[in-house]
Amino acid sequence: MLLASVHPTTTWYLLLGALLFTIGAVGLMVRRNPLVMFMCIELMLNAVNLTFVTFAKALDDIGGQAIVFFVLVVAAAEVVVGLGIIVALMRKRPGATADDISTLKG
Amino acid sequence: MELFVFVVSAVIILTGAVGVIISRNAVHSALCLVATLFGVAVLFVAEDAHFLAAVQVIVYAGAIVVLFLFVIMLLGVDQAEDLKTEPLGGQRPAAAAAGIGLLGLALVTMFLTHRDFDTVAVGVKSSVGKLSDTGADAGIVNVRKLGEILFTDYLFAFEITSVLLVIAVVAAVVLARRAATVQVDDEETTEVSS
Numbered sequence: 001m002l003l004a005s006v007h008p009t010t011t012w013y014l015l016l017g018a019l020l021f022t023i024g025a026v027g028l029m030v031r032r033n034p035l036v037m038f039m040c041i042e043l044m045l046n047a048v049n050l051t052f053v054t055f056a057k058a059l060d061d062i063g064g065q066a067i068v069f070f071v072l073v074v075a076a077a078e079v080v081v082g083l084g085i086i087v088a089l090m091r092k093r094p095g096a097t098a099d100d101i102s103t104l105k106g
Numbered sequence: 107m108e109l110f111v112f113v114v115s116a117v118i119i120l121t122g123a124v125g126v127i128i129s130r131n132a133v134h135s136a137l138c139l140v141a142t143l144f145g146v147a148v149l150f151v152a153e154d155a156h157f158l159a160a161v162q163v164i165v166y167a168g169a170i171v172v173l174f175l176f177v178i179m180l181l182g183v184d185q186a187e188d189l190k191t192e193p194l195g196g197q198r199p200a201a202a203a204a205g206i207g208l209l210g211l212a213l214v215t216m217f218l219t220h221r222d223f224d225t226v227a228v229g230v231k232s233s234v235g236k237l238s239d240t241g242a243d244a245g246i247v248n249v250r251k252l253g254e255i256l257f258t259d260y261l262f263a264f265e266i267t268s269v270l271l272v273i274a275v276v277a278a279v280v281l282a283r284r285a286a287t288v289q290v291d292d293e294e295t296t297e298v299s300s
Binding site: 080 | 123155162209216251256267271274282
């Protein structure tokens with residue numbers, strides 16, 4: 001069978017990563033709910049992780065996977081701090097959008 | 107088989123990602139995000155990153171999305187929002203244009219720098235780093251190699267990570283604490299940020 005002989009190459013994975021990153025970036029620019037914007041940042045981080053793992057496989061070097069490990073840790077820390085800020089914002093003004101972040105000033 | 111796995115996961119990832127940005131309800135966005143994260147975890151397995159696939163499911167789908175859902179429920183923002191009206195004129199066309207530009211940039215970079223990764227040496231390889239000599243128990247070997255490189259080449263970064271986590275915890279506690287309110291007189295309350 002013809003399909004059985006086709007294997008997904010590095011390029012396919014990189015293409016998927018680029019698409020995922022673009023969707024995340026567009027979502028970040030379009031949506032105004034801070035929580036959904038945060039989820040879009042997670043999408044972008046995942047796209048980068050996928051790219052790192054793809055390069056780790058293509059270059060036959062586990063360093064790429066080690067970097068993904070650190071990205072995961074940084075993402076977790078970032079979510080904790082970001083959600084703290086969002087909770088502080090939403091308490092002040094329920095239904096806040098990204099524009100209302102300026103109310104947290106001073 | 108490999109093709110099948112890739113296509114199915116790619117479809118799940120992309121529909122999940124689109125679902126995140128077009129859902130009117132934040133809870134639906136979070137659930138679509140879970141689908142995307144699972145799809146990425148499957149592709150990690152397909153690319154011999156077994157440990158990262160497990161961590162992806164446990165940390166991302168397990169902890170981070172649950173944290174999102176907690177915040178959504180805690181704040182009671184789980185009602186549908188109006189996506190029809192565009193509060194900022196021209197935001198969506200501008201975002202679409204920027205997105206297309208970004209994708210084009212990524213594709214141009216990808217195809218301009220495309221080379222045969224097996225024959226061209228790119229940079230310096232890490233000291234314990236071969237992925238390919240994993241045999242039948244590829245998962246175990248992958249975990250062992252990742253552990254080895256984390257505690258040799260990347261030891262300093264690993265230690266710094268712990269400092270980052272402590273900072274994040276302290277920041278979360280400070281941010282989440284309500285400012286103490288003190289009764290000054292009958293009418294007025296002032297916020298004391300102690």
